[in-house]
Amino acid sequence: MRMSRMFSKTLREAPNGADTKGYEYLLRAGYIRQMGAGIFSLLPLGFRATEKIKAIIRSEMEAIGAEEMEMPVVNPADIWKETGRYYSIDKEMSRFKDRNNRDMVLAMTHEEAVTDIARGEVDSYKRLPRLVYQMQTKWRDDPRPRAGLIRVREFTMLDSYSFDRDAAGLDKVYRDHYRAYFRIFSRCGLPSIAVGADSGMMGGKISHEYMYLSPIGEDTIIYCPECGYTANRQIAKFSKEYFPEEMKEIEKRETPESKTIEALAEYLGVDPKKTAKCVFMVGSFINDKNGEEEDKLIVAVVRGDLEVEESKLSNAARANALRPAHEEEITACGMVPGYASPIGAKGDFICIVDDSVAKSNNLVAGANEAGYHLLNTNYGRDYSGMVADIASARDGFACPVCGKPLKASKGVEIGNIFQLGTRYSEAMNCTYQDENGKQVPVVMGSYGIGVGRLLACLAEEYNDEGGLKLPVSVAPYQVHLVSLVKETEIADKIYEDLEKAGIEVLYDDRKETAGVKFADADLIGIPLRITLGNRSLKEGKVEVKIRESGETTSFLLEDIADEIKAEIMREQQEIDSRIVNKELD
């Protein structure tokens, strides 16, 4: 491609709002342009880079036997009503009516669509297993897009869907994806880890998220440097201490100005570990059949030294959504914020007690009377509720596996894999006939990678003061040919020769000064730069600079295509040597 004819141009200054390096360079180098909040165009450079990523994805998906297909972005709402997600998903899914007043949705994922198709295609055990994938546009009306391509509303996603007879089949294809995803990310050059995750709106049991560890990430990963335990904080477990002892008589005590655990613990001179605190949320429960919504107060009880993890609480309560409770909602159930406990509470609420509280005795808890707390309260004797792990894992807490201190790190979720089971096949009656003539629901899995987000992470990982320096496997071009000579004949000839040799060349044939061309080359970050200047040309040589290392070598003009090919191969091999082949334990 001749830069003199390239659609995009580079920007000297970062547009306002580009506050991470990767995002800034993607904008300045002309890979992407923003059109609205969370809505971006891929300019030719960005498009080429994502096509490289997609090619890697294709080859790895084909390697595990997946077939590529494409499903519509617009779905009739009916299939979403069948699974209930038409009702359980809130504004994040955009809905509209077509000209005949039929309910339609913009599909934010394709479990419903693919299951709808599969129930027509898969009728016998002989037609299982099956595995399909697509790379297609999703629209998710995220309430808060941010950080360029990291969190957007419209994006391209690789999504694949597996269909199996049984759990064993699902387990195999899930493992295939587990391995393939590591290969995909590592072939792109992106370091990643897999963590156990919350399955969220997808339903199903087992899921893993792939994380690119970076301070720009929004997820918190809890991991154990000692034994390798990793999980998203939303579900991360940790080893809790319990304090069982003989139950003592409950005792009411005046505790003025002790609305917080710290104040209370100080006033009474007790360890926060000997207190129980209440967190009030309101859960929204949705009837999958008719979409009717019901709100219910949830009282979460954790020990004073711990925090409630809302995802865990939401899962334990089987709530569709949680929000903090209003004061009236709390008092309506007979509890007094600041001095609350489930003891003596009345009315319709759900009480969920962390096992840290359930397995400890004689804790201080609210008396439901302003200014008073109760000493020696005990779960089971004084109040009841469902026991679950609802506490949030923090940096320094003990590893649930080996007991060593856990660490926390920020990460960007770049992919995830879910064992769906029969959640969708049962709801949509996607069954097959087994050897005995019995109709059995198909066992499904779904798997996704955000393609644009992957590019954004690569831009974060690979940059320096000058701009981007993407790995050769994903860079939009392999070579940047910078001509500094006035006579275009030699440069044109080299450009044509390189193209003929099958090399992807970005040819800077513009009438710009050397400084501008070099600065743009650094910004765009093509792995290799050929410099054509009078100086070396006199000796029949050209210079080749490696963007990553800054290392420069010169080659004879007639060898250039071969040398470049060899260097591209070296860089590609370097990436291939870092391919991660990891099996799910």
Added chain:
RNA sequence: CGGGUAGUAGCGCAGGGGCUAGCGCACUUGGUUCGGGACCAAGGGGUCGGAGGUUCAAAUCCUCUCUGCCCGACCA
């Protein structure tokens, strides 16, 4: 949806009741320069986010509204 902040040329910004709305970069033309964001000269480009209001006079003051960004809620 709450809190904050900002919308003035393609990008980055200044100007805060008054006369022709500026600056840097980018762009056009001519000339010089020519291996790390050159120089000189002459130019082009603006519904000052939008609507309404106050005023002799509004980019500037007031009201409403739209949009972006950041924090939170939220989120596969």
